[in-house]
Amino acid sequence: MPTQTDDDLALLRSSLREFFAEHYRTGDLAECDPTSEHSGTVWKPLTEQLALSGLHIPEDYGGQGYGFEELGVALEESGRVLLRSPFFASTCLAANLLLNIAxxxxxxxxxxxxxxxTVTATVTAGESAGIWSAEPSDVVFDDDSGTLSGTRNAVLDGATADVLIVSARHADGGQVLAVVERDTPGLxxxxxxxxDFSRPQAAVEFDRTRARRLEVPNPVDVLARTYDQAVSCLAAESAGAAxxxxxxAVDYAKQRIQFGKAIGGFQSIKHTCADLLVEVELSTSAAIAAMQAAGNGDDLTTAxxxxxxxxxxxxxxxxxxxxQIHGGIGFTWEHDAHLYLRRAASAALLLGDAAQHRNRLADRFGTS
Structure with a gap:
């Protein structure tokens, strides 16, 4: 793995910010059909020019060979613009799962x-209110026919992914991981x-759909690690958006004039912006720590x-x-503020909400 310095990470961040400024406009999401496919106008240059989709994938598999710290920077910057692309599902879910198996x-x-x-992928696992289940019951894999049967709802990029990696219950008990390609009959x-217009989801039905069973002796452990990595990635992405x-808000508070002065000069706005910045700094630190744990394995579940x-x-x-700081303009469809609120509300529930994760921590340390 290439060694990165703070200057290298800053250069990566700067390059991504410049790229998105040139190739992507967040406001276009307001006119986007949430059920439509991803736009190739961003994904193609993002993968060809910056090789973002393979950033942390080892060079042996055609990736760049960097680590989760670099991936965290990329996620923060993609979250900053509410990137609508296969990046999260394909790189943070599917690629991580494949890297976690033998x-x-x-x-x-x-x-x-x-x-x-050139290939996009996603992962669909049985869930209990966003937390991946170790005992999925909604999709069943039959060894004799090599097929999947069942349904899954709210699969990230489920309608567009070329490859779906499915966690399913074995007909004889236990859990299996299987791969289904997009054009397979019965899918x-x-x-x-x-x-959230920026995060396409789909309902997926498997009707005796042929699937390739992955050789994974410990699917529960693999799913658990992949889930924790996905949670860390989502935190990094959300930190960038926050x-x-x-x-x-700060930029607007500097520009909006009321009673002869910028509203940022009024104590209520000034203190609010300061408090928001402190919260974002604290939560970003937690997200960075989680991405570091994803790379080195140091108590990833907790982080x-x-x-x-x-x-x-x-x-x-x-x-x-x-x-609220934007006032009337902030409530309009034409302003980007509502797009960030949509993403925030969606991300709050995706992969489990804050209360569930605090309960998870309490259970882990025996304080529930």
């Missing part, structure tokens, strides 16, 4: 395409109308839940405050 043929078959961006997907809200419970609540608060 099925080398499957790695060789799927990781190079994910790394190059039915229905795009869903979602609150910071964008604070920057947006990811701390980050998720902190960042998701902070993001929702600053997104709401951003609208």
């Amino acid at each position: 099925d080398e043929p499957a790695r060789q078959d799927y990781l190079p395409g994910i790394a190059s961006g 039915v997907v229905e795009p869903l109308q979602t609150l 910071r964008a809200c604070v920057d947006m 990811s839940s701390v980050a998720k419970s902190s960042v998701s609540e902070t993001f929702l608060r600053v997104a709401e405050a951003n609208i």
Whole structure:
């Protein structure tokens, strides 16, 4: 893995910010059909010019070979602009799961395409209010026929992914992981109308759908690690979006003149902006720690839940405050503020809400 300095990370952040400023406009999401496919106008240059989809995938599989710290920077910057792309599902869910298993043929078959961006993928696991279940019951894998049967709702990028990695219950008990390719007969997907225009989801039905069973002796452990990594990635992405809200609010407070002075000079606005910045800094620190734990394995479960419970609540608060500071214009469809509130509300529930993660921490340390 290449060694990165703070200057290298700052350069990565700067390059991504410049790229998004040139190639992506957050406000376009307001006119986007939530059920439509991702726009290739961003994904293609993002993967070809910056190789973002393979940032942390090892070079043996066509990736850049960096680590979770670099991935965290990329997620913060993609969250900052509410990037609508396969990046989260494909790189943070599917690629991580494949890297967590020892099925080398499957790695060789799927990781190079994910790394190059020519193949998009996602993961669908049984859930209990956002927390991935160790005993999925809604989708069943039959060994004799090699098929999946059942339904899943709210699958990230489920309508557009080329490859779906499915956690399913074995017909004889236990859990299996299986891969379904997009055009497989018996796979039915229905795009869903979602609150967050930037995060497409779909209902997926498996009707005796042929699937490739992955050689994974410990699927429960693999799903648990992949889940914790995904939670950490979501926290990093949300931290970037939260910071964008604070920057947006502060910029407006400097420009909006009321009673002969910028509203940022009034104590109520000034103190609110200061408090929001402190919250974002604290939650961003938790997200950075979680991404570091994702890379080095240091108590990832604890770090990811701390980050998720902190960042998701902070993001929702600053997104709401951003609208309030903007006043009337903040409530309009034409302004980007509502797009950040939509993402904040969606991200707060995705992969478990803050209360669930605090309960998870309490259970882990025996204080519930």
